[in-house]
Amino acid sequence: xxxxxxxxxxxxxxxxxxxxxxxxxxxxxxxxxxxxxxxxxxxxxxxxxxxxxxxxxxxxxxxxxxxxxxxxxxxxxxxxxxxxxxxxxxxxxxxxxxxxxxxxxxxxxxxxxxxxxxxxxxxxxxxxxxxxxxxxxxxxxxxxxxxxxxxxxxxxxxxxxxxxxxxxxxxxxxxxxxxxxxxxxxxxxxxxxxxxxxxxxxxx
Amino acid sequence: xxxxxxxxxxxxxxxxxxxxxxxxxxxxxxxxxxxxxxxxxxxxxxxxxxxxxxxxxxxxxxxxxxxxxxxxxxxxxxxxxxxxxxxxxxxxxxxxxxxxxxxxxxxxxxxxxxxxxxxxxxxxxxxxxxxxxxxxxxxxxxxxxxxxxxxxxxxxxxxxxxxxxxxxxxxxxxxxxxxxxxxxxxxxxxxxxxxxxxxxxxxx
Numbered sequence: 001x002x003x004x005x006x007x008x009x010x011x012x013x014x015x016x017x018x019x020x021x022x023x024x025x026x027x028x029x030x031x032x033x034x035x036x037x038x039x040x041x042x043x044x045x046x047x048x049x050x051x052x053x054x055x056x057x058x059x060x061x062x063x064x065x066x067x068x069x070x071x072x073x074x075x076x077x078x079x080x081x082x083x084x085x086x087x088x089x090x091x092x093x094x095x096x097x098x099x100x101x102x103x104x105x106x107x108x109x110x111x112x113x114x115x116x117x118x119x120x121x122x123x124x125x126x127x128x129x130x131x132x133x134x135x136x137x138x139x140x141x142x143x144x145x146x147x148x149x150x151x152x153x154x155x156x157x158x159x160x161x162x163x164x165x166x167x168x169x170x171x172x173x174x175x176x177x178x179x180x181x182x183x184x185x186x187x188x189x190x191x192x193x194x195x196x197x198x199x200x201x202x203x204x
Numbered sequence: 205x206x207x208x209x210x211x212x213x214x215x216x217x218x219x220x221x222x223x224x225x226x227x228x229x230x231x232x233x234x235x236x237x238x239x240x241x242x243x244x245x246x247x248x249x250x251x252x253x254x255x256x257x258x259x260x261x262x263x264x265x266x267x268x269x270x271x272x273x274x275x276x277x278x279x280x281x282x283x284x285x286x287x288x289x290x291x292x293x294x295x296x297x298x299x300x301x302x303x304x305x306x307x308x309x310x311x312x313x314x315x316x317x318x319x320x321x322x323x324x325x326x327x328x329x330x331x332x333x334x335x336x337x338x339x340x341x342x343x344x345x346x347x348x349x350x351x352x353x354x355x356x357x358x359x360x361x362x363x364x365x366x367x368x369x370x371x372x373x374x375x376x377x378x379x380x381x382x383x384x385x386x387x388x389x390x391x392x393x394x395x396x397x398x399x400x401x402x403x404x405x406x407x408x
Contacts, residue, residue, distance in 0.1 A: 122389075127378060174331060174376060179397065180384040185326075189404030193383065196400035200393030 002202045004029070005099045005118065006194065007111035009125040009163070009171065012155035013133030014183045015140075015190075016126035020105045022191045027198055029103035032095075036109060039094045040087065051087060056108055057158055058165040059084040088166050108159070112176060113167040122201055124194055125177040128184045206406045208233070209303045209322065210398065211315035213329040213367070213375065216359040217337030218387045219344075219394075220330035224309045226395045231402055233307035236299075240313060243298045244291065255291060260312055261362055262369040263288040292370050312363070316380060317371040326405055328398055329381040332388045 006023065010016020017033055024031035032039075037055060041048045059082040092114045098104050099115050112123040128136070133152050137143040143151055163171035174180050179197050183190045210227065214220020221237055228235035236243075241259060245252045263286040296318045302308050303319050316327040332340075337356050341347045347355055367375035378384050383401050387394045 125378070129379075172378060174329070174378045174384045175333075177384070178386040178389050180378045180381070181401075182382040185382050185401065186404065189401055192400045192404045193397050196396045197385075197389065197393055200390065200396045 002120065003103045004120050004122060004198055004202050005103065005111075005115060006105045006122045006124060006198060007115065008105060008107045009112065009123075009159075009177070010107065011127045011133060011172070012159070013135075013137040013141075013152050014126045014128040015136060015187060016183065017107055019126055019183060019187060019190045019194070020107050022187070023194045023198070024105040026191065026195050027103070027105075029105060030098070031105050031107075032098060033107035036091055036094055036106070039098075040090050043094065044086075044090050046083075046087070046090070050083075054084050054087045056162045057084055058162045110163050110167050113163075113169065120201070122179065122194075122198055123177045124197075125172060125174075125180040126183050126190065127172065127180065128182055132184045206324065207307050208324050208326060208402055208406050209307065209319060210309045210326045210328060210402060211319065212309060212311045213316065213327075213381070214311065215331045215337060215376070216363070217339075217341040217345075217356050218330045218332040219340060219391060220387065221311055223330055223387060223391060223394045223398070224311050226391070227398045227402070228309040230395065230399050231307070231309075233309060234302070235309050235311075236302060237311035240295055240298055240310070243302075244294050247298060248290075248294050250287075250291065250294070254287075258288050258291045260366045261288055262366045314367050314371050317367075317373065324405070326383065326398075326401055327381045328401075329376060329378075329384040330387050330394065331376065331384065332386055336388045 004027075006020075008016055008020040008023075010020070020033070021031050037048055037051045040046070040051050088110075091109050095106060095109065095111050095114045096118075098106065099118055099121070112121070115121045130149070130152070134148045137152050138145050138148050160171040163169070169176055179194065181190045181193055185193075208231075210224075212220055212224040212227075214224070224237070225235050241252055241255045244250070244255050250258075292314075295313055299310060299313065299315050299318045300322075302310065303322055303325070316325070319325045334353070334356070338352045341356050342349050342352045364375040367373070373380055383398065385394045385397050389397075
């Protein structure tokens with residue numbers, strides 16, 4: 001089998017992480033989500049706890065202008081670098097190392113953008129109608145039904161800010177992805193579709 | 205096999221029509237694109253020529269306000285109805301009749317919206333990077349290389365206006381589709397992905 005890296009962006013509550021894990025299992029390749037945190041900790045002086053708090057979040061920046069396009073600081077000694085920026089750079093390196101080494105499914109962290117110059121990358125985005133995602137979040141993550149919708153929206157807002165800030169592109173814009181799937185089609189259908197695309201690419 | 209209707213929105217030059225035909229052939233179901241024009245002519249006093257000129261176009265409306273959401277006139281004797289509106293209503297009926305009768309792939313004409321209350325519908329959107337689509341349009345449709353980009357953009361603009369006007373939604377917004385595919389993955393991969401989704405749904 002040829003090498004393939006599948007990046008998976010996902011709306012909160014869409015079950016994207018679960019689907020991504022099943023895809024990795026079905027293709028017999030590695031899976032990276034929270035695993036990226038441990039790897040990032042190993043390669044830095046940040047603790048897993050600190051990284052978890054910063055993970056997939058852009059810093060609030062009140063005092064200086066946001067860059068108009070993807071944020072690529074010239075070096076990690078840039079005096080404007082926040083902890084969030086440092087983690088982005090660190091995780092980007094971890095993601096590139098993974099992609100150079102092996103076939104893998106990588107969840108979130110703007111991996112589609114990080115790997116934009118790599119060949120053999122399939123970029124996927126998984127979404128679902130809001131009401132479906134709220135229901136899933138209550139059922140699967142034990143969210144309080146009263147506040148679940150707010151939490152779902154807030155989490156997506158954070159992911160969007162992170163993605164847009166570091167990539168200069170729009171999270172959830174179909175032009176960024178080879179494939180977007182509404183997971184309310186069903187978990188099996190969503191997995192099947194991604195696996196079909198991956199297999200077509202591998203044998204191409 | 206259970207019944208399934210696949211609606212296919214497509215950017216101009218993405219090869220979406222070609223992919224849709226291959227999907228229909230692979231699933232052994234009917235294919236409707238220009239075929240909707242003949243059917244619409246049969247059920248009205250408009251000629252195929254007139255319909256072809258109006259097809260997938262919203263009228264320019266300078267003199268009265270656009271509706272904020274999907275345009276559903278209360279009856280076809282509404283005095284504000286343009287020829288475009290009449291064709292939209294006519295084609296919507298043709299599409300609903302097809303969907304009630306048989307499994308089919310239907311290209312364009314906001315069929316996803318027209319069939320929004322039907323079960324067993326898979327909504328697909330096919331896109332590709334602009335430069336790929338321009339290249340395809342020159343190669344496959346014989347467009348003049350000098351003006352091809354302009355024609356591609358103009359055609360998409362017309363489709364977008366049509367879709368947005370009659371549906372009150374945004375053409376090419378991934379929330380409208382179960383599946384969006386970048387056809388630069390390759391024709392085979394694009395077909396495989398749609399067929400995989402269709403099969404998963406049929407057997408669900």
